Amino acid sequence: MGILDFWRFPRQQVTEIKAAPSLPAPTPATSTDAAWLSQLIGATLPDNGTLQVTVNEATAMNCTAVRCAVQSIAEAVGQLPLITYKRGKDGSKDRATEHPLFNVLRNRSSDVYSAQNFKEQLTRDALLYGNGFALINRSGDFVELWRIPPTAVTVELDEITYAPLYKVRHGDNREVIYQPHEIFHLMGPSLDGLIGASPIQQGKHAIELALILEEHGLALFRNRAAPSGVVTVDPGLKADQLKALKEAWKAAVGGRKNGDIAMVPGGSGFTPFNFTSTDAQYLELRRFAVTEIARLFRVPPHMLFDLERGTWANVGEMGAEFLTYSLRPWLARWENEVAMKLFREDERDTYFAEFLSDDLTRMDIAARADAYSKLISSRVLSPNEARAKENLPPYEGGDEFINPNTTSSTIPDQNNADKPA
Incomplete structure (x- = not known):
């Protein structure tokens, strides 16, 4: 039985299910009170006086700090070998190369995903959406793992057993309910123990601040970092003359032409605005935004290439800190889910899977x-x-x-x- 059989033939059509409500799908968030930030960094506001910045799982990856934090964890999990071991009676452990899961977890998760790609993608899903899902295709000793997009899964609670039920929406709009042992669920930090909370939605304001600062810097340097100013004119000019003067000024020095010479009528003059102390603190604001995102994902700032406090002497300790406080919780989630969902009940006392993380803390040869x-x-x-x-x-x-x-x-x-x- 192949994976296509799971998707082609419905095992259980959903008619009506009465269960505890599941968490809604992430929706874009916008800022509704950003006038203070506009005054702080000089950003341009639309007519209604609010900054419209959409923050969701897709747009958040456009923020360099978010992308770096997510990839630092996801790529580290993907590259670390997940080895299947067999416990000996004397407490020793040996690689269980004969076990069917050894190749699934170490080399190839399915006909489509390598083990490295599968682990990285599922961890990325959990970091962005709070949950990573995969269908466990099992036939005897044969096991495959197929990723399911997080947006296609709704987790509900069975009112009788209180076990999670996974309602998966397939490409042909069918909805099929899967039991817990059929779904590999990599769950991030959770508020209810049923489904992980999205870090992007929980920290949307910190991400929004970083995106706004990036947009401000882009707009500033597109204009060659030249501030605007005030053109003083003869008070006797009419409205159409003022409009023509404004258009002529923009045509001469607007955008990338701000180095050209502008001609104004007699009695007119230009007074540029000077950079304020707030403008000078722009880089400090951007550093603060990076630190906030590092807090959101529990990643040391040096992993986001904020090396303000990094030295050659403490780089080894920084790597150990990343492994202990940032990466180890995700490795434990993987190992526990593998033990619960992939090993049979009669195997759990003998077999287990464990990441090899020694390479992250390797010292120099001496x-x-x-x-x-x-x-x-x-x-x-x-x-x-x-x-x-x-x-x-x-x-x-x-x-x-x-x-x-x-x-x-x-x-x-x-x-x-x-x-x-």
Whole structure:
């Protein structure tokens, strides 16, 4: 049975379902009281006196800080290997390469998605919409994972079992209800425990501020960063003469022509506006907007390339901070959902999946060599285990846990072997 069978034939047509109301789909948000911001940064207001900036999951990615925050987490999750392990009776763990899920989680999730692309896309969905969904196509030991657009899924609560029900709207406008074990649900931080809340909607004002600042800067530098001014004219000019003078001035120095010479009638003059202290603080406002978005996604500012407080000495600690406080919660969500939805109940005590995150905190070669030497000497790692971490092949005798600093060599000295005692 292929994936097309799930989408072509309805398993359960929806007629009428009475359930707890689900969260509405995200809708564009606009600012209705932005006059203070216009006065602050000099932005142009429309006739009704409000700034219209649409913030939704699509337009938010036009903000460079939002895109960087989302991609920092999504790409990191996508590139980290998700390995299937088997627990040993002695507490050890070995890679379960024979398990069907090993290839699904490590290499290819379906005929369309590689494992890397699937993990990255589902994490991106969860970061933008609050939820990432995938259909679990299972036939015996065969398993595939197919992404479902978040906008096509409505999560409701069964009034009897209190279990989530996933109503999926297919391309032909059919709606099919899936049970929890049929849907892989990567849920972000939630307010009700049923469906994740969209960070974009929760932090729309911070994103809106960043977008407005970008628009202001674009408009400013399109005009070569030259402020406007006031043209003083003879009070005796008529209305049509004033209009003609204004059009002539705009034609001469408007837009990219502000370096040209403008001719005005006698008695007229031009007084430019000077930059104010608020204009000088534009960059500080943009830095503040970046920091707000970093808070929204719980990403350290240095991951958004705000390196104001970064140094060569603390770059390693910054990487560990990103792994611990930003990335680790998402890795745990993935691992827990895999354990609940993809492993059978009789397998959960034996098999599990875990991300390899060592590459994110790799030290330089000298520091790694010193760390391996200490771990081998204290019998925490065998030499072959240390070599495996460096992607090197094992060697004979390297599986023994010995301290090379206290163990004498048993190899005879060939130079002195033939000499009499």
